[in-house]
Amino acid sequence: MRPSIVPAILLALAAGTASAQSGTPPKLEPVPDTDTPITVTPRAERGTSTTVRREGGRIAEETVQAGGSTYTVKPANPNSTQLPGDAGGPQVRGPQWTVMEFDIAKKQKQRSADAAAAAAADNAAEVPPPPPMPPVTE
Secondary structure, rough: OOOHHHHHHHHHHHHHHHHHHHHOOOOOOOOOOOOOOOOOOOOOOEEEEEEEEEOOOOOEEEEEEEEOOOEEOOOOOOOOOOOOOOOOOOOOOEEEEEEOOOHHHHHHHHHHHHHHHHHHHHHHHHHOOOOOOOOOOO
């Protein structure tokens, strides 16, 4: 025998004897039966709304709001006269997911409101305290 085959045979024999020793399954405990019914509440309906923008009778873009995500689908080449499958024809264009929208007008309103509140606080701090009360005489 070759010396490299001997360790492989010894490992195979050791694995066989190890599986023969653990022939009995472990003891399992029964799960207690409960009478409480399982109730499943359906999630609130997440409506899907689509907005289609057309230019000259052709769909220029379609915006889909489904659940918490929004994406826009646009045709690959709306001005092409070639058909799909032609060489150089329109290819498939993937959706554009809306990740974040910026509301600059809201930020400007917030800044002006913060500035007005800070100015009011500064004006309140500059007002002198009222004069002391005169003594009461009876």
